Amino acid sequence: MPPTLDLSRTRHAKMIISPPRINLRRAASYHHDKGPVSATSSRFNFDHLMFSPPPSPGLPSLSPPLRKPSKGFAGFVRPRRVVRYILYICGLVLIFYALKWLYTHSPVLPFLSRPYDHSLVSRADLPDHPAPILLTDSRGRISWTVSIPQGSEFPLTAEDFTNVCEKCRETAEQVQQLRSQKSSIPQAYLGFLSHTSGSHFIDVKEAQQAGYLPAPASADKAQDAVKTLVGETVEGTIPKPVCEKSLTFVLESDDAGLGKTLMMLWTAYGLAQNEGRAFFIDDSRWAYGKYMDIFQAPPREDCGPPPRHEMLPCPLEARHLVVSTWTAIDLFGELLVGGSSDDPLERLKPSAQKKMFNLARLGHDALFRLNKDDNVYVDNRVRDLMARRIVPKTKGKQNGLAIGIHVRRGDRHPFEYQYRSSYMPVNIYAETAREILEDKFNHTGPHGAEDAVAKSHSLMILASDDPMIYQATELKGATLAQERIKLAAKQEMKQPELDRNVMHKFHDEAFGWEGGFFSAMFWNLGQSSSNADVEAHKKSPSADAIRLRSLVGRAYMMDLAVLADASDVVICTVSAVGCRLLAVMMGWESAMEKGNWVNIDGGYGWRGVSS
Template identity: 55%
Template structure:
């Protein structure tokens, strides 16, 4: 009998005995030797033995206890991390390819041309529609290649330069409107005006504005190439003074990087107001590094070079005319006209103060105008020679005694600038009329008494200096020179210049000869003179019929009218030149632009600080440019 197996000493005292019904045959699928002959493909080396292993024996317990399965809902990740990573990489690649495709494919910019509906009180309603460039000057909203809202200005190259005053005014108002709308698209997602609240105007640095040159390079202004080929490279030229000064070498000069063009056109016929605006604009352009040009295409006084010398050459030529825009303030090539001069000069404006005390704003505006005066106030050669001789004549009179002997105690030359016409004083009691001439003469007498009123040892010297003192008078009213106040003045009165005089009716009759009233003669129109002073309405109708042109427009003056207007302008600037350069003290009314111009000509130190510029129109100080 075979020995029995003793399992009592084993570690496991118990064992599981399988039931007899379990078939213990070896499965052929788990034994490679019993599977028969292998095929040619199965005989090759394979990893199947690593992947397929027999299941554990159902009759034996697991050596290592297995963890219980968790429910599918309790898993943190529904898929294996490797599969999630593959999905993430795949999605990232798709997005990256889409982004590269969008960048490489040229997107055509969208142009939203604007049509404007006008309402009362200069209000504008903007309507946007995707279409080609309009055939009139207007701001346009555009969408660049990245889909961002921008705006620029479209001025067709076929338009005349400069635009009319009304067109510049409309463009300035429309620029504010479109700047507001584009800003709303970026910061408030296109909320309407009623939600955004009132708009205060575009800032000096609107980052959503695209200059015309850049907009053209980016394809935002389509269709201009055809128009430019029809009108030339620079469009219709106008009459820019700085360009005509160097016409022979214009093509060799580069185009200015930045420029400012001042358009000499205004409904106000006053020349002093225009000079203050022109000088201040030049000072601003100089501070901003802009080349400065002047256009006199429609100036009421004719050609600029008939009165003044051309402005200093900037060494470059003006840009194409359709790149000159009146707004916004940051535009590379800015056009300043009477309609937009306020937008440019308001930050530098010095209002007329109620006291004579100088302020920082006054001084800043004064120095800007002074820069323009030093660069631009140069008369033509003929008038400049006359002014120089007149100033020398007055300087000699101050030192010569009646016996032509030189005096060691020169007198004072006190200038009087008396403005009448359509300019009325600021002082309340005279605002409906004019300040009397006696007020000017009395102030001049006070100045003389203050200057030559020393103690007894110097009394003889003061008396001699008073004898050499005189008044230099300039007025727009020819009757002032022959007025009773001037004739009975104890101080001699001389004209500032007598080269060009404004005639009165009496002077015209005297020149023509008084007609014999007993003899019948052919009827002629009544003669008009400049009695009362300079009036803008009379100036605009000078040499015209006064009935207006076609469709009620102002009649275009003929060549004779322009010649007369030019003579009036020359007389005005010669008066200013003599008063400003020959006078020791100037007495005038600050309400007149010519008076403020004389202050600039005399200089800040001498005129304002030391009191050589004297105002008799109330207790006001020097004021800057007006609009």
């Protein structure tokens, strides 16, 4: 008997039993999915629960019905579009007037476009000497430029250089004040040394184009300056186009020493390179003669120098600058001296010191090339001195130390207070050299002992403007830096023996360089004692005087070249400009960072061209 279903023990009191005619299978999906045949079939899924039936055709549409465009303002355009067009037109008008205002208020553009107005500045009113002049345009705006009459002497005299630079400063300040009063708006004066247009300066070329200054007489005059510039010539060659910007350095000074002029020359070259200017040198009035008698020609430029009347001593923003030792410090201002302090002995800030040093180093690398004969001698001399400090049979691994000593006497006195009226004692140089040797070799030998062999192969290289220093006991055994040209003492000169019983033609008494280099002695080279006009001889020296001065300059340059190239360490006094030149020649890393440049003149550091 089959088992029966007992429902008496169920939890539910009531139970609904479906009629036998109800079909429990689901209806076919709207996607014609027939579904599984059984509950255990692999075709069973829940896709039918993910789809909904299509919307009823009786429901309203979700998007609004399209409306026909209505006619706007005037029957053809909307008011909003009219306002937009008006705003566009107003914007264009404002831009036009803004550009027009900038054009008319520019200090340069009106001069380039406006024809010359004789009622503003008359050419007949131009000064017949170099001087800055005021310019006023048709709108009453004031600017200024520098007028140098064509055909003026080139380079300018020292007095003209100084006067023009002083008047440039005064004129720039005056223009700034006048423009401030007229606009009733205070304007900051940036100074005539500024690179910006704040000084309202108009360059010569723009002033000529506007008619304020007369145009050059002919195109050939544009190359007149080439005749006096070092290494430049137009003979047999096609003239080069004029440089866009340039800086010309004039070698002229009332200082008999060569060191300060050389430091200014190197620094000016560095400034020219930083500003993208071509660089030229004028030696027409140099006390030492021709530049190429001492040095080789400077690097050639791809462009030519400008006309002479476009070379201006000020302001710094001028397209073509001409600089001399008279105006260099004033023109370059704090950039050269490193500060505006009245105390020339104030220690420079490290940032200013390195900036000045790097500028001078640029000039040294490009310009310090001795003439061919002296350069060959220096190279051979340096190789010979460096070979002396090599210990034999060590293959260069064990070398002595070459200590360069530069002693300056004459009219240059130390900065240190106790020696300002005299000179630095020679024994201080010798003791400093001895201390350097001991620090170097006392513990570098085997087992930390003294390296006596290397110390014995060390040497001192000596250069001085006083020939008596070479005979000093403290520096006995020192080697002369160079022996090609020497400043002799009077006792070293051989005087001819004459019969005192016979009358002879008078000869000037010979003099030597005892005591060092003095300006008065330099200016009197080649002058007989019968000629008492020192100033005339200074301005117009004879050929013999120029030759002797050139020899002095060559000896000085060879001394510095050998000391810088052959020495591992250099001892000198920073009060001498030659000592500062040696630091530049050694380079920042060797001289400053490694401490191979030793100053024994107090605690003053390297200071460029400052006194």
